[in-house]
Amino acid sequence: MRRSLLILTVLVAGIVSSYAQGITVSPTRLFFTGGPGSSATQTVTITNGGKTPFAFKAALSDWYRDSTGEKVYANAGTLPRSNAGWLKLSETNVTVQPGESKQLNVMMSVPANATNVVTNSMLMLTQIAQQSDEYIKNNNIGIKVLFEFGLHVYYTPENNTKEDLDFTAINHIGKVTIADKVYNRIAVKVKNIGNTTSDSSIDFEITNKSTGEETKLEPVPVSMMPDAEQIVFFDIPEKYKGEFAGVAILRVGSAANVRVGEKNLSL
Known part of the structure; x- marks a missing residue:
């Protein structure tokens, strides 16, 4: 054969x-x-x-x-x-x-x-x-x-030393199904407004406004050239229902350089 x-x-x-x-x-x-x-x-x-x-x-x-x-x-x-x-x-x-x-x-x-x-x-x-x-x-x-x-x-x-990223949008874009499980997807958009390449990470956490319970999602690393924009997705399991305060934390280069974005979420 x-x-x-x-x-x-x-x-x-x-x-x-x-x-x-x-x-x-x-x-x-x-x-x-x-x-x-x-x-x-x-x-x-x-x-x-x-x-x-x-x-x-x-x-x-x-x-x-x-x-x-x-x-x-x-x-x-x-x-x-x-x-x-x-x-x-x-x-x-x-x-x-x-x-x-x-x-x-x-x-x-x-x-x-x-x-x-x-x-x-x-x-x-x-x-x-x-x-x-x-x-x-x-x-x-x-x-x-x-x-x-x-x-x-x-x-x-040699003079490009400014490392700076910031949020441009945080949106709840709806439900997605991954491996037969349903999630609420959050799209976090960031832009490199500095003049050098940056290795950073984004954390996302939600707080239930009724109970005060906090839930942290896995951080996502990002590597961006100057002027680049990127969307990072965070998927919240469907079991989380109600009114939540969403907080995105952008750690630019060193952990001391931090940006924070907030979004009210109805899940």
């Missing part, structure tokens, strides 16, 4: 789990800074803790986050805030033997006419399929899993 082969590419962000068969990539984000005309080099280390060689192709891509924070990819050099054209890689094909670590140098040359705008791109390390790669057999179909690592690359002008 004929056997088919399905190649499945998995995009991995962060330090990779055992699903990547012992491959780790570090760091996962590269931050360059400096003035117009400056240059700098950073090193990415790829380590193979597995038992078979891995080959990767290195390439650059553009990307941005949509309104809900999901990444959207585009060809290198096509987005307004791309810095892909400023980058040069020491090599584009990297083979890492078992037990070996390889270094990939990423060199950035900032144009002399660069403005004071944060720019970004993505360094993609895509596994190259080889004849010797193992595959999973399932109903006579061979599924070959390939891994693609996305490393964020940021350039921040």
Whole structure:
């Protein structure tokens, strides 16, 4: 019987789990800074803790986050805030033997006419399929899993140090069903009004106005470039009924830099 082969590419962000068969990539984000005309080099280390060689192709891509924070990819050099054209890689094909670590140098040359705008791109390390790669057999179909690592690359002008986010809206948008359970969904919209990239988190809690009972939902991390806006959803289980005071807490960078937004909710 004929056997088919399905190649499945998995995009991995962060330090990779055992699903990547012992491959780790570090760091996962590269931050360059400096003035117009400056240059700098950073090193990415790829380590193979597995038992078979891995080959990767290195390439650059553009990307941005949509309104809900999901990444959207585009060809290198096509987005307004791309810095892909400023980058040069020491090599584009990297083979890492078992037990070996390889270094990939990423060199950035900032144009002399660069403005004071944060720019970004993505360094993609895509596994190259080889004849010797193992595959999973399932109903006579061979599924070959390939891994693609996305490393964020940021350039921040040396004078861009203002980290500031704030709420622009908090709305109760209605009921949603998740895994057969009903929730009241709250949409919290934030904007980066600073001039540098910010790693922050948003907490949301509700207080029953009749009983005073407080309920805290799981915080959500956000990473935003300047001028970006993002909607973060919080889902409140349907069992909470009545009049509530909703409070959103935005922790900008350090825990000491806090913004608070309030919303009366009828659930």
